[in-house]
Amino acid sequence: MIEKSLNDKVVLVTGAARRIGAAIVTRLHENGARVAIHYRGSAKEADDLAGVLNAARADSALSFQADLLDTGAISQLVLDVVNWAGRLDGLVNNASTFYPTPIGEITENNWNDLTGSNFKAPLFLSQAAAPHLRESGGSIVNIVDIHAQRPLRDHALYGSAKAALAMLTRSLAKDLAPHIRVNGVAPGAILWPEGGMTETAQESILRQIPLQRAGNPDDIAGCVLYLLRDASYVTGQIIAVDGGRSVGW
Numbered sequence: 001m002i003e004k005s006l007n008d009k010v011v012l013v014t015g016a017a018r019r020i021g022a023a024i025v026t027r028l029h030e031n032g033a034r035v036a037i038h039y040r041g042s043a044k045e046a047d048d049l050a051g052v053l054n055a056a057r058a059d060s061a062l063s064f065q066a067d068l069l070d071t072g073a074i075s076q077l078v079l080d081v082v083n084w085a086g087r088l089d090g091l092v093n094n095a096s097t098f099y100p101t102p103i104g105e106i107t108e109n110n111w112n113d114l115t116g117s118n119f120k121a122p123l124f125l126s127q128a129a130a131p132h133l134r135e136s137g138g139s140i141v142n143i144v145d146i147h148a149q150r151p152l153r154d155h156a157l158y159g160s161a162k163a164a165l166a167m168l169t170r171s172l173a174k175d176l177a178p179h180i181r182v183n184g185v186a187p188g189a190i191l192w193p194e195g196g197m198t199e200t201a202q203e204s205i206l207r208q209i210p211l212q213r214a215g216n217p218d219d220i221a222g223c224v225l226y227l228l229r230d231a232s233y234v235t236g237q238i239i240a241v242d243g244g245r246s247v248g249w
Contacts, residue, residue: 006229007032009136010085012078014068014125015095017042019191020143022049023217024092024224029053029060031225036081037063038095068095068121069112078128088132090228093122093165094143098193100154110157118161119168126172126182134179141227142169142184143220144238146246149186166238173236181235183227188242189214210244 011028015021017039025035026049035053039046046063053061062084066077082088097117101110126140133140147155148162166184173182189205192214206212223241227234240246 004230004232005032006089006225008034009089009228010034010036010081010087011090011092011228012036012038012064012081012088012129013092013094014038014121015040016092017046017049017063020187020217020220021092021094023221024094025049025061026053027218027221027225028090028228029057031229033090034059034085035061036085037061038068038077039063039065040067040095068125069116071120071124074121074124075128078125078132082132087136088129089136089138091125091129091133091138091140092143092224092228093125093140095121096143098155098158101157102154103156106157114157115161115164118158119164122165123168126168126176130176130180134176138180139228140172140176140180140182141224142182143224144169144184144186146186146188146240146242148238149246169238170236177235181227181231183231183234183236184238185220185223185227186238186240186242186246187215187220188240188245190217190220190241205245208245209242210247213243215241215243 011033013025016025016037029035037046037050050061050063066073097113122142142165144166145162147159148166151159169184219241
């Protein structure tokens, strides 16, 4: 996207019905994009979000269901989006599974789930989207994690999958240039895990953040907007949005 506008551009955001994904979709839509809202199981949330966005601008959003662990479904998802909108200008690989996997308890199902959502799906989505993005001069943004660089205790599998996604981001930036830019955003403490986290653990994390506070989903959405719309000479980069935590802890 050489011109700095998302007006009438079409962006597919995965895992977009809730939390950070919904914030990304909303920010892109506010800045003129037509948005494809992917979800796996959150049908009501995805449909409700599309309804709100379409009320603001007709036929500017649509929800799409797909299990991203199924590579056949990935190809069909991209085709469905292009059939709806007629083009594809951006892909945001946001969908992710996150939970601890202590050594000694890791199963093959854990492997398939965590590497599938955090590494395999972004790879095959990018591959399926590439011909359309090449035609439009589009862009890919991968949502990585600061723990792709610094390990989180009991999350060896998740962290390794995100590290693979970080390398994939750089590899795709080289392989898909010059027609497609590929970058990443690495969130820090943005939303606490849905499974809960003790107040002591939260306080420990906040003490490691130079800005001394957690971020919010809009911080991630703003960075994604920058990379899709404004960063016409930026590719192969992963921007930490973490209040400075990755400087060292």
